Amino acid sequence: MARRIHACLGLSGLLLLTVLAVSGAVLSIVPAWDRAGAVLPPAGAVSVADLAGRVTQAIPDVEELRRLPSGKIVAFHGGSDGPAASVIDPSSGQAVMPYAPPALQRWTTNLHRSLFLGEGGRLATAAGALAMLALTLSGLQMTARRMGGWRRMLAPVRGDGLRRLHTDLGRLSALGLTLSSLTALYLALATFGMIPDGASQGPAFPAASTSWPALPAGQLAALRELDLAQLRELSFPNPDNPDDLFRLTTAAGEGYIAPASGAVLAWQDHSFARHVHEFVYMLHTGQGLWWLGLLLGLGAIATPVLGVSGGVAWWRQRRVRPRFAGNVRAAAADTVILVGSEGGSTWGFARTLHAALTANGHKVHVAAMNDLARSYPAARRMLLLAATHGDGAAPASAGAFLQRLGEITEAPAIPVAVLGFGDRRFPHFCRFARDVEAALRQRKWPALMPLGTIDRQSTQEFARWGEALAAALGERLALAHAPARPRTQRLTLVSRVDHGMEVQAPTSVLRFALPKGALLARLAGRGFPRFAAGDLLGILPPDCAVPRYYSLASSTRDGFVEICVRKQAGGLCSGFLHGLRPGDAVDAFVKANPAFRPADGGTPLILIGAGAGIGPLAGFIRANREGRPIHLYFGGRDPASDFLYGRELAEWLKQGRMTSLATAFSRIKGGGYVQDRLRADADRLRALVAGGAQVMVCGGRDMAAGVTAALADLLAPTGISPATLRAGGRYVEDVY
């Protein structure tokens, strides 16, 4: 629900909220600007009588004095070309400069509060404030849900750069936007007279007073006790009207003062409603609280960025999640399918399952695992399709599932089946699905079938699970899943460098031309996307719908697409790639891999790789134009045969793109493995890690395990372990 409200309001209100936010951000500078130009005497140093006396000396025809929220004193008086207004130095009473708020400020104010459309415009901006409030609150709720609870609200965000940007900016600006929109709503309601603003006409004008000769303004008793900071307005009596009085407005109230006696003739304190209104006005505009104004302005300027990033994320998600024709409401469904998907392929399986069950006459409801409801009144069974993210974490659409499950105290009577999707090459195959299964059993949810698993999107395994499901349901069911082909582009091979033939480890560095997409296609998100070294290149071998992923060894800026591929015995895709000649083409697409990326900042990097695992590491070094300290540990078999990137590495050392290179070769005399090389460098590595260095490992699983063990040993004396580094994002792996 929160997501639907958020997307709907965000998309429909984008233009209005951008106008309001940008104009608000411009106006937020005004109080600080005013404050910087104001001369503020210390409290108690200048009374209103002092000021009035000095100003009447300096400007005899002064009509009115006003103290602006910034503390600036303005005098309205006559001038050579008619009426004039001046900023006053309170210590001398002299005019310092003419007072004229910039026309841009007035223009922006009118745009901000009514879009130049009068009362209708005020209604529209009030609706905008309401939408902003709803967007902020629904956004916070979605973030809390995705993070796994309000207490984890400030935890680092997972996901691609766009989603991180949206969430981080949203969390940073949420407080300011809430304050801005709440105060805006209050002011709007006051403007429309729906809540009192406390404005009053003040006390009645006192009946005729005795006209003695007027005292000098500096001697008026009522003004002598009044500190300048309390002043709002002081109107001088009209010299042509002997019965006229001073009219005084202070922070506390308003009234009339006799020029002859200096006595207060009539007084009325401000109402509580007026104090509240002034306080809210100050909170909204920052007038009188310039630093708050600047903070709110920063929050406001985030709004357009939030709007655009949110819109793009919404559009991407729409493309990932297929449409379910005839999806039944949660309350009416007899079968509930909940999906935990990271990249979108599990949604595809859900679609096949949904279609097959619907064809059998079931009323099927499909939703994300994060949308788990407290109860499904009509449901007879629940099916959970759960992918696993990385090394066992919950995927994007299931981040809060276990938390929500924990909130359901009473186990439902309907049986549940869990089907995990994963990759057997990882040590924790289908870890998240197993966690879900364990949590359900612990809470005594009845099982429909034992846990099922699907390795690397195998359609055969899915069909087999479908047969088991059919048996459990007692009906005929065929799950023929044809995975949707990812949207690919043709990449043409421009060059290849072959290594390792002599040491039985044929590995090639393949370089493809970067497709030059049309600008329009790129804007529509259909061009070849931007990528960085460490992201993944998905390749679809001919007659195969399941992509294989290779770590990219280049970035968009390099102007080419490069991967490093070891030929696997019997490997379908690596065999296909090794058979390519320059000029041949492949179907490929980019998949972001934000988990394997150098941390921001200039801290040193320790890169450790073996064999083809050097690919992304070489990409990081190639992109290191800033000269960040990078130390590379590379392991191969024989420097004469499989020293991948050997020539480039020497060049990058010379250019300063890397700081040091250490190699280990296993098939030469006195050689060894890369982890041996690490142990030999223990002192240096300890110092680097203690200094904040980030460790990045890429290669086969055995090599990665050896590296972890070596680092654990050599870091032990410092009290730091690879596990603590991992928790802080300072130990990342790309393992295959």
Added chain:
Amino acid sequence: MKPLLAALALSTALTVPELAAARPVTLTTTLNAYGGNGAYLAIYVTDAGGAYKGTLWFAGGKSKYYSHLSGWERASGGRLAEISGITGASVGAGRTLKVTLDLADALFDAGYKLHIDAAAEDMRDSPSDVVVPLTAAGAGRPARGRSYVRSFTYSM
């Protein structure tokens, strides 16, 4: 602005007992380009002794700002009943307000004065920006205001 017929019913001095004793008068008020939001204007009449007799026209919609027209407010007591039916929109800087109404003949050459109070947001309040005696001879002669009003003319 569309010419308007308005009869002032609140003060006996301005009452028009029958149409024969009244004549249509056009009030033309042109404002300076003072560089601010639209001005609130109160056009009202006092007698020779300065006592308030009635309001002819009121420009500006939000009553919470009426206290900035302090001359009118003091004179009339600020009662909204005084201006019901004779209120229009505020007048933009540099713009002209033209109002036609039936005024009693007795108002002219009898010591009555016409006042205009003016105020705009974040700018000065200008009570009695314009004060002109109502005389038959003064008709058609433009008068200048103190702050906001560039010229004011009443013509019969």
